[in-house]
Amino acid sequence: xxxxxxxxxxxxxxxxxxxxxxxxxxxxxxxxxxxxxxxxxxxxxxxxxxxxxxxxxxxxxxxxxxxxxxxxxxxxxxxxxxxxxxxxxxxxxxxxxxxxxxxxxxxxxxxxxxxxxxxxxxxxxxxxxxxxxxxxxxxxxxxxxxxxxxxxxxxxxxxxxxxxxxxxxxxxxxxxxxxxxxxxxxxxxxxxxxxxxxxxxxxxxxxxxxxxxxxxxxxxxxxxxxxxxxxxxxxxxxxxxxxxxxxxxxxxxxxxxxxxxxxxx
Numbered sequence: 001x002x003x004x005x006x007x008x009x010x011x012x013x014x015x016x017x018x019x020x021x022x023x024x025x026x027x028x029x030x031x032x033x034x035x036x037x038x039x040x041x042x043x044x045x046x047x048x049x050x051x052x053x054x055x056x057x058x059x060x061x062x063x064x065x066x067x068x069x070x071x072x073x074x075x076x077x078x079x080x081x082x083x084x085x086x087x088x089x090x091x092x093x094x095x096x097x098x099x100x101x102x103x104x105x106x107x108x109x110x111x112x113x114x115x116x117x118x119x120x121x122x123x124x125x126x127x128x129x130x131x132x133x134x135x136x137x138x139x140x141x142x143x144x145x146x147x148x149x150x151x152x153x154x155x156x157x158x159x160x161x162x163x164x165x166x167x168x169x170x171x172x173x174x175x176x177x178x179x180x181x182x183x184x185x186x187x188x189x190x191x192x193x194x195x196x197x198x199x200x201x202x203x204x205x206x207x208x209x210x211x212x213x214x215x216x217x218x219x220x221x222x223x224x225x226x227x228x229x230x231x232x233x234x235x236x237x238x239x240x241x242x243x244x245x246x247x248x249x250x251x252x253x254x255x256x257x258x259x260x261x262x263x264x265x
Contacts, residue, residue: 001207002030003093003172003228004120011036011089013067018087020077020109021095025051027120028070028091032058035065036089041073041080048072077105085114093122094228096155097129097146106162115237119164123150125229128177135184142188152229164233171226174218179203180227 004027011017013035019028022040028051032038040051052072058064075081078101090113096102113119129149132139140146156166179199186193206214 001173002026003122003230004030004091005170005172005230006030006034008168008170008232009089009091009118009120013065015088016086017089017091018080018082018112020080020090020092020105021098022051022072023047023094025054027093029054029058031089031091032064032068032070035068037068038070039073039082039087040070041075041077043074043076045074048074077108080108080112082112084111085117086112088114088117090117090119092119094124096121097123097148097150098144100147102148103158103162106158110163110235113235115235117235118167119233119235120230121155121159121233122172122228122230123155125171125226126151128180128225128227131177132180132184135181136188138188139180139184150229155229156231159231159233163235165236167232167234169229169231171222171229173227174221174225175203175206175214176227177225 011031011034015031015036017028017031017036017038019025019031019038019040022028022042023044024047025040028038028040032055038055040048040055042048042051049072055070055072059068059070064070073081077095077099090109092105092109096105099105109119109121124146126149129146133149160166179196182193182196182199183190186196190196
C-alpha cells in the first residue's frame with residue numbers, strides 16, 4: 001500500500017532516492033522498481049536488514065531495471081550520514097510524528113536534498129488521528145509511538161520554514177481510518193477480535209482487487225477521513241545552507257548499495 005502518489009512524485013532511472021524512516025520499505029521498493037538508485041534508511045536494525053534482503057530478492061528476480069541500485073542504511077534522522085545535496089528525491093512517510101525533535105529532522109531532510117530536488121512527506125491526518133488518541137491511550141503511549149498530532153497548516157509551516165516550497169498535496173487511505181478506530185475500541189494490540197479481523201480482510205481484498213466501488217468510495221471520503229495527509233515539496237535552486245561534515249556517497253551509499261551487490265561509481 002503506497003501513500004505517496006508516484007504519478008505526482010516522479011521517480012526514474014538515474015534518480016538518487018532516500019526513503020527516510022523506511023520501515024518495511026514499501027516506498028523504497030516502488031522507487032527501486034522504477035529504476036532509481038535507492039537508499040532505505042531507518043533506526044531499526046531489523047527493518048534495515050529486511051529491506052536490504054528484499055532489495056536483493058527483487059534484483060535476483062528481475063523485478064527492477066539493471067541500472068537500478070539499492071541498499072539499506074541504519075541511521076539517525078537527526079544526523080543523516082550523507083553529504084549535502086546527495087539525493088534528488090527524499091521520501092519521509094509516517095516518520096515525523098514519531099520524532100520529538102521533528103524540526104531537526106526536517107532540516108536534515110532539506111540538507112541532503114539537492115537544490116531543485118523533490119520531497120514527499122506524509123503524516124497521519126489530524127481528525128482520524130485525534131479520534132484514535134481519544135479512543136485509546138494505548139494507541140500512542142507505546143515506546144516509539146506517535147508523540148504529536150499535526151494540523152495541516154502547522155506541518156506545512158514547519159516544512160516551508162525549513163526551506164521547502166509547497167507544490168501540492170492530498171489525503172489518502174480513508175478506508176483505513178475506521179479500521180484503526182475499531183482497533184482502538186477493542187484493544188490496539190488485539191489482533192484476533194472478530195470485528196478487526198473482518199475489516200482487515202476487507203482491506204486486503206480491496207488492496208489486491210481494487211474494485212471500482214471501493215476506489216470511488218475512498219476517493220470521495222479521502223478529503224475528510226483520509227488516514228494520511230501527503231505533501232509534495234521542492235527545494236529551491238537558490239537555497240543556501242552551511243556545509244556539514246558527514247560521510248558522503250563514497251561511504252554510506254557505498255555500504256548501502258553493497259547490500260544488493262551493485263557497485264557505486
